[in-house]
């Protein structure tokens with residue numbers, strides 16, 4: 063379904079991704095891990111066909127995804143591939159939550175009941191509200207509902223749980239677990255990563271993939287976790303005694 067051939071991406075003169083290669087099959091649930099600035103959001107934008115590699119090739123269902131492909135097949139491609147941005151405000155621009163969810167459905171001429179899908183996302187009580195006046199977590203849920211409403215084949219989710227409380231995070235994990243859609247999800251949260259997929263792709267600060275494989279095996283690989291800054295050593299306090307040892311970061 064996805065085939066990345068040696069892609070790199072540069073914003074002006076700086077590399078944000080360097081020589082990435084991987085393939086993904088339909089139905090896979092991939093978790094994208096890496097520290098701030100490693101290139102996770104950039105990679106998701108490339109996969110969504112919003113920006114294009116500076117070098118290398120991206121194939122989606124055997125099609126080379128470049129400017130002319132996206133232009134020619136815009137409706138079909140945007141229906142197939144949905145992206146949830148790290149900042150949900152980027153996606154919200156309608157006057158009410160109802161219109162927000164209805165927007166993509168109308169654009170693509172689909173037969174989807176807005177109230178029905180809002181119910182599934184537990185946001186029916188927000189339908190008349192202005193999306194920009196919601197809390198961070200509510201916005202994230204509305205944005206997710208809006209992109210999900212068009213029934214995409216590939217879901218690209220950029221830090222989807224960043225604003226969610228524990229209960230909503232639990233709901234989100236269960237929702238994704240029961241979903242038969244190919245998903246690529248970025249997160250810093252290692253304990254959550256384990257619940258979100260079975261394959262991990264780790265990008266380090268040199269903007270390259272340093273691990274691609276089983277997520278359970280990644281947890282045993284201290285060297286990779288340290289290299290990707292997903293684990294680090296810091297001082298902290300245990301019953302009034304300061305000491306330091308290695309920690310896995312999962313508080314973000």
Ligand SMILES: Nc1ncnc2c1ncn2[C@@H]1O[C@H](COP(=O)(O)OP(=O)(O)OP(=O)(O)O)[C@@H](O)[C@H]1O
Nearest residue numbers: 073077078096097098099100101102103104105148
């Ligand atoms: N619009 C932009 N213009 C210039 N440089 C950018 C732009 N967006 C991102 N970058 C740079 O590209 C690199 C990768 O950024 P990206 O947002 O993909 O990282 P990320 O892994 O998603 O980080 P985070 O965990 O903080 O969300 C960073 O060095 C960043 O400074």
Ligand SMILES: [Mg+2]
Nearest residue numbers: 102103148220
């Ligand atoms: Mg990001």
